Amino acid sequence: MRLQTLLACCFISVTLVSGSTPRGVGIETKPLDELYKDAIAEGGDLIVKAGGDEKNQRDEVIQAFRERFPKINLNLTVDLSKYHDSVIDRSFNLTGKAGADIAQLQTLQDFVRWRGEGKLLAYKPAGFDHIPDNIKDVNGFYVGTNYFLFANNFATAKLTKAEAPTEFLDYLEPRFKGKIVSTYPNDDDAALFQFFKIVQTHGWEAIFKFLNQDVQFVRGTATPIAVMLQSNNSRSVTFTSGPGFTNGSTGFFQQLPRDDFSHIVIWAQRAAIFKTAEHPAAAKLFLNFLLTKEQQVANGGFSVRDDVPPQAGLKPLSAFAGKLDPPAFERFMLNRPVVERFKLQFEQLIGTAQGISPLDDDL
Structure with missing residues (x-):
């Protein structure tokens, strides 16, 4: 059964009704300098x-951002998206407010839900018309700001x-036994989706063979790269990480498959x-700053704007x-019954995610 068909047939539809859908919300026309003045006047x-x-x-x-707008006191907190959304929901329950001005998260289903609950501001930043409809809300309630791509990575000092x-x-080849490091799929939904796709393409037998490769499971999607870069560690390959395409000077290299993309995931982080x-x-x-052409180029990889070319050496995403996709x-994230059921299947196979938060593990 095709992946899209499976997700569709298993999907439990929830109608989210919001009476505040705007009409005629225009795209921002103020230049950054004027928006900066507005932000300063507001309090900074x-x-x-x-x-x-x-x-x-x-x-x-x-x-x-701070170099460009030094008078703005930016308080940006990084945490797992699934924890940020929990804090935000709890804040809404306790105070009626989000406790934040803006969220930029991997949990794409939250934006659909928050939109339906009437909690998001309809706003279309400059460049909104250059962002594909399939990674934004056409009424401006949320927008994709940057692509994340989890693909093949290897340590250049080892391979x-x-x-x-x-x-x-x-x-699954014998030469990679004891060489693989992977994010716990039952701890990160993007990694979970990779394994979901693998099952749909190659079946559970391929998963069992993978688990027999003495895989080291870790918390966090940046952790596999840190483990691979340890000189005293035999681990040298992963596909559950997205540090971006490099020339190898950073000690690792990311490359796309030749044919089989079943273990690759790409999505646009929503804001x-x-x-x-x-x-x-x-x-x-x-x-607006996040979606400037300059910042999109600085992100590397593929841009969410169709008028910004991908990083040098990459074909356009359309290729x-x-x-x-x-x-x-x-679609996967919106189908919570499938997500949770598949997560538990992996938890039964490999156990609960072990270790402290990846933000505190010093790797």
């Missing part, structure tokens, strides 16, 4: 909840490009401004039609 503060599993993952964005695996079945935002002008400034992850 900004609270952002950003999904991630390492405290420094947004440092480059924070630095670039050559020719030796590294590219297809999922490569990881939205809450209706209860105490600093809406600063939130608008931040969202991977049928292989890289960003909306597929959203």
